[in-house]
Amino acid sequence: MSVSPLNTKIREANAKGKVALVPYLPAGYPTRERFWEELDKLDAAGASVIEIGMPFSDPVADGPVVEAACLKVLEDGITLQWILDGLRERKGRYNAALLLMGYLNPVLQYGPERFARACAEGGVSGLIIADMPIDEAGFLTDALKPHNVELIPLVGLNTSRERLEMYAKDAGGFVYMVSVLGTTGQRDSLPARVKEKLAEVREVFDIPVALGFGLKHPDQVAPFAGLMDAAVIGSALISHIEAGGDAASYMDIWTS
Amino acid sequence: MKKGYFGDYGGQFVPELLMPPLLELEQAMDTIMVSKEFQDEFAALLKECVGRPSALTFCPNLSHDIGVNLWLKREDLNHTGAHKINNTLGQALLAKKMGKKMLLTETGAGMNGVATATAAAMMDMGCKVYMGAVDVERQSLNVRRMELLGAEVVAVESGTRTLKDAINEALRCWISTQETTHYCFGTAAGPHPFPLLVRELQAVVGREARMQYVERNGALPDVVCACVGGGSNAIGAFHAFVPDESVQLVGVEAAGTGEPGCFNSAPLNLGTDGVLHGTKSKLLQTDDGQIMPSHSVAAGLDYPGVGPEHAALQAAGRAIYGSVNDEQALNAFKTLSRREGIIPALESSHAVAWVLENADKLQGKNVLVNLSGRGDKDMDIVEHVLDQGE
Ligand SMILES: Cc1ncc(COP(=O)(O)O)c(C=O)c1O
Numbered sequence: 076m077s078v079s080p081l082n083t084k085i086r087e088a089n090a091k092g093k094v095a096l097v098p099y100l101p102a103g104y105p106t107r108e109r110f111w112e113e114l115d116k117l118d119a120a121g122a123s124v125i126e127i128g129m130p131f132s133d134p135v136a137d138g139p140v141v142e143a144a145c146l147k148v149l150e151d152g153i154t155l156q157w158i159l160d161g162l163r164e165r166k167g168r169y170n171a172a173l174l175l176m177g178y179l180n181p182v183l184q185y186g187p188e189r190f191a192r193a194c195a196e197g198g199v200s201g202l203i204i205a206d207m208p209i210d211e212a213g214f215l216t217d218a219l220k221p222h223n224v225e226l227i228p229l230v231g232l233n234t235s236r237e238r239l240e241m242y243a244k245d246a247g248g249f250v251y252m253v254s255v256l257g258t259t260g261q262r263d264s265l266p267a268r269v270k271e272k273l274a275e276v277r278e279v280f281d282i283p284v285a286l287g288f289g290l291k292h293p294d295q296v297a298p299f300a301g302l303m304d305a306a307v308i309g310s311a312l313i314s315h316i317e318a319g320g321d322a323a324s325y326m327d328i329w330t331s
Numbered sequence: 332m333k334k335g336y337f338g339d340y341g342g343q344f345v346p347e348l349l350m351p352p353l354l355e356l357e358q359a360m361d362t363i364m365v366s367k368e369f370q371d372e373f374a375a376l377l378k379e380c381v382g383r384p385s386a387l388t389f390c391p392n393l394s395h396d397i398g399v400n401l402w403l404k405r406e407d408l409n410h411t412g413a414h415k416i417n418n419t420l421g422q423a424l425l426a427k428k429m430g431k432k433m434l435l436t437e438t439g440a441g442m443n444g445v446a447t448a449t450a451a452a453m454m455d456m457g458c459k460v461y462m463g464a465v466d467v468e469r470q471s472l473n474v475r476r477m478e479l480l481g482a483e484v485v486a487v488e489s490g491t492r493t494l495k496d497a498i499n500e501a502l503r504c505w506i507s508t509q510e511t512t513h514y515c516f517g518t519a520a521g522p523h524p525f526p527l528l529v530r531e532l533q534a535v536v537g538r539e540a541r542m543q544y545v546e547r548n549g550a551l552p553d554v555v556c557a558c559v560g561g562g563s564n565a566i567g568a569f570h571a572f573v574p575d576e577s578v579q580l581v582g583v584e585a586a587g588t589g590e591p592g593c594f595n596s597a598p599l600n601l602g603t604d605g606v607l608h609g610t611k612s613k614l615l616q617t618d619d620g621q622i623m624p625s626h627s628v629a630a631g632l633d634y635p636g637v638g639p640e641h642a643a644l645q646a647a648g649r650a651i652y653g654s655v656n657d658e659q660a661l662n663a664f665k666t667l668s669r670r671e672g673i674i675p676a677l678e679s680s681h682a683v684a685w686v687l688e689n690a691d692k693l694q695g696k697n698v699l700v701n702l703s704g705r706g707d708k709d710m711d712i713v714e715h716v717l718d719q720g721e
Contacts, residue, residue, distance in 0.1 A: 132621040133495065133607060135502045136346040142489060154619045179344055180606045184620030206344045206609070231348040233509070238350070253348060257507040 079225050080172040080200045081248030084123040085283040085305045094296060096121065096329055097285055098322070099176065099309035101128035101144045102161075103153035105316055111161065113322040114169070120326035122171045123305065124249075126203070127162075129155055129177030136205040138260030140310040140317075155185050162197030169198070174227065174248075176203040179215075187218035195222035201248045203227045209241050216245065232256050232272050239279040249283040249305060252276050254290065260310045262289035273302040293329055335523030338646055340639035343522045345609045349502070352509040357524045359429050364531075369424065376420050377535060380453065381410050383417075385536075387543040387699075392670040397690040402552065403702045404540040404568065407675065413704030414536060414564040415446035419515055421532035423450035426513030433457040433512040437501040439466055439494035439560065440631030440678065441473025442704055443517030448482035450515070458482035461500040463493035466630045473708050491624040494560075494634045498608050518561025519638035522609025526566075526638050533567025536701060541571045544699060554693065556581040557701035558681040559599070559652065560631045562638035564703035569650060580650035582641060583685040585627035589656030594626035598637045599645055599652040612639040628657035628712065629677035631704075655684040661716060663687055664706060676704035677712065 088095035098117050103110050117125050130145035130153055137145070162173065175194065182190050182204065194202065202224055207215065209228065216226050225248035230239055233256060242250065252273060254265050269286070276284050286296060287307025296306050308329070315325040335341050343353060363369050377383040385408050390401040406414040423434060434451045437460070438444030444460040451458035460477055464486045467474055477484050490496035498521075505514040519529040537555070544552055555572050557565035559582040572578045584597035595601060598613040605614035607622055615623040615635035625635040644650035655663075660677055663684035668674045675683060679702045686698055706713070 132490065133499050135499050135608075136348075136506075138503075139489075146490070149621060156619075180614075180616065180622070181620035183604075183606060184616070184618065205346055206606070208343060208345065208347045208350050210350070211342055211344055229347050233351045234347060235351070238347075255507075256348060256509070258503050 077223065079248040081124055081174065081225060082282055084172040085249055088123045089304050094303065095123035095283070095305035096326070097124040097126055097287070097305050097307040098122050098312050098326070099126040099128060099307060100312060101130055101141070101148050102158040103148035103151055104144050104313065107151065113316070116322035117326065118169045118171050120323055121330055122326070124172045124174055125169065126174045126176045126307065127158065129158060129175055129181060131178040131181055134178060134205070136258055138258040138310060140313050141259045144313050155181050159193040159197050162199060166196070166198040172201070173199045174201040174203060175199050176205070178206050179204050187215055191218045191222040191224055194224045199224060201225040201227050203229060203251065205229065227251050229253055230276060232266065232268050236275065236279070239276060243280045246280060246282055249285050250276060250280045251285050251287055251307065253288045254286050255288050257288070259288050261291040261314065265289060265295060270299060270302065273299055277302055337526070337640040338643035340610070340612050340642040341523055341526060342611050343609060344606045344611065345522045346506065348506045349522070352505065353522055353524065355429070356528070359425055360524055360528060363428050364425055369428065373421055373424055376424065377417065381416050381420065382408060383535065384539045384543070385409055387540060387547065390671045393667065396670065397687060398695065399686060399690050399693045400697045401686060402544065402697065402699045403673070404536060404699060406536060406564065406701060406703050407673070407679070407705035411442070411446045411449050412707065413442040413446065413676065414533060414567060415443045415517065416449065417535055417567070418517070418529050418532045418563060419443065419446040419450040422513065422515045422528070423454045423456065426515070427454045427456065429513065431456070431511060431513040433459065433508065434515045435459050435501055435504055435508065435512050436515045436517055437461045437494065437497035438517060439463070439497070439633055440629065440676070441466065441470040441477065441708060442631060444477045444482065444484065445473050445480070447515045447517070448477045448480035451482065452480050459504070460484045461487050461497040461504070463487050463491070463497045465492040466494065469712060470630055470708055493625070494630070495622065495625070502608070518563040519566045519640060520561040520608060520610055520612070520636055526610065526640055529563050530566045530570060530640060533563050534570040536564065536567040537569060537571035540568065540699060540701070548697070551575055551578050552699040553696040554579045554581055554698040556583065556682050556685060556698060558583045558632060558678050558703060559637060559641060560596070560634055560678060562641045564701055566638060566640055568701035569644070573649065580644065581685065582650055582652040583681045584652055584654040585629055585632040585660070585681055586654040586656040587626040589658070594624050596625040596627040596632045596634055597654045598635060599641060600654050607636045610639050612637055612642045628660060628716065629681060631676070631678040632681065653685050655681050655688055659684040659688055661713065664713060673702070674706040675702055676706050677709045679703045
């Protein structure tokens with residue numbers, strides 16, 4: 076199998092001695108037009124992977140900031156089709172690898188096969204489904220595989236060795252380690268257990284390890300140098316835009 | 332059949348972070364719950380604290396009025412006023428034996444919240460209840476009861492501010508509190524093993540009803556009927572009758588105002604297949620897979636999803652699911668009160684209303700309705716609506 080662009084892009088940043096940046100922005104946020112501008116800015120500022128949120132009415136793995144942003148774009152009429160069409164029009168424009176992140180039901184209604192094809196046509200390399208543990212994922216990975224779209228495993232502080240190994244068997248792009256036993260949202264400090272678990276995840280997976288949930292400042296990940304390859308940043312970016320900033324000024328915090 | 336499924340429905344569609352507590356719960360069901368010690372303790376609690384067996388009551392006046400022999404399984408006579416207590420005491424006992432210190436739950440009408448708060452007080456555990464802000468307002472008596480019982484009630488302001496959003500918040504809370512806390516899920520929906528666990532704890536309703544009915548009549552009823560919110564009281568009533576093919580099982584959903592295109596709570600009648608709150612079942616959703624707001628005058632039925640076993644019973648043709656609207660339910664609420672001296676919960680009124688609405692087709696039949704709860708909690712709503720209407 077060919078190496079996933081998700082893997083390649085993260086490794087490119089790592090080769091320059093950097094932690095790869097994986098910003099998350101809900102599709103259509105803050106507005107339909109500005110969303111595509113912000114995506115361009117994230118790309119220009121050196122994001123390795125851009126995670127595009129597919130809004131869902133009931134995002135149980137998300138905290139208040141992401142939930143509010145998702146409910147706002149749903150009110151603005153953002154649909155899966157709008158996202159996939161927009162990406163198809165812009166295919167080839169981004170240096171970063173693209174990832175879609177959301178919940179299962181909208182993907183189910185779209186149709187897994189049709190969705191996988193549309194991902195490939197839109198240059199999307201991977202998918203994160205927050206409410207899809209590996210035990211249920213078979214039908215989705217079957218649909219994604221022919222189109223070279225990776226299902227990214229989300230693992231946590233409480234994921235057993237046995238389950239880490241189940242996920243590692245099939246994983247290709249990178250593994251996403253959730254830094255807190257909780258929902259998305261900025262936190263001032265991360266649990267002490269993160270370091271130990273990252274080391275275990277590193278040991279079990281032979282693909283890049285990304286850390287996410289709760290990150291807002293590079294100082295937070297400094298203690299994990301060598302144990303992680305990429306940092307995922309969501310709520311902090313949304314809050315920064317909400318407060319009047321833009322993707323470029325936010326990325327400065329992480330790149331300067 | 333795949334583990335955790337009923338036919339094509341069920342499963343565990345949750346964040347990976349919730350898999351460990353679900354697996355731990357499944358394990359506890361396989362070891363602790365099947366033990367004689369647990370079963371004996373649970374049976375004693377049901378007898379001495381809940382007041383089981385609950386009565387089976389024949390309704391002479393109403394039966395005469397409508398030409399249908401109407402029997403009620405009286406879950407309204409249970410401690411705390413509804414069937415919910417069967418489930419919460421069972422789960423609380425299990426959680427205690429699992430070493431948990433806290434019970435977490437969601438509530439719509441407040442009955443599950445009150446029942447969980449009661450179980451927590453009995454077992455000397457902490458209790459936190461998520462409740463949609465809309466429901467906090469319309470079921471304020473139950474909020475006061477929960478607080479008196481020592482529970483913390485959190486009003487949920489996100490989304491549609493009803494039961495669906497209370498479940499979202501409770502699931503979020505469980506992710507971070509799983510080590511010390513059991514999520515005492517209030518109905519036979521949600522991720523595996525909840526649909527199975529809740530059914531097992533509520534099956535006592537149908538087992539008792541079947542025995543009592545046969546003892547009195549020497550035969551089985553023709554129809555067993557129950558309202559369906561998440562589906563716990565209905566699956567509890569149905570379970571013992573599933574093998575009895577002569578018994579027609581009827582679930583009753585809430586049609587809301589009943590106008591075409593109105594918000595309703597009837598996913599088995601008006602919904603499509605999808606995944607919400609960890610389970611694959613019938614859902615009220617848009618073509619894009621967003622969950623639609625639901626509506627019912629009965630807060631406990633106001634949910635856009637339904638337990639997976641009901642979707643499977645429907646698909647298999649073993650149960651049928653009808654619906655009645657708010658007005659029909661309010662009418663049944665009044666009728667049962669005046670003709671039999673029993674004030675039913677608005678949720679249960681839906682099941683009674685289905686019998687009244689279908690009386691012409693049920694002439695001479697023996698119909699057993701699971702009266703899931705009593706209507707004290709609904710007095711404010713009913714007086715408000717009836718004042719406006721009369
Ligand atoms: C009295 C009563 N009946 C029925 C229900 C509906 O729930 P379920 O379908 O899970 O029994 C509720 C829920 O709050 C209730 O309070």
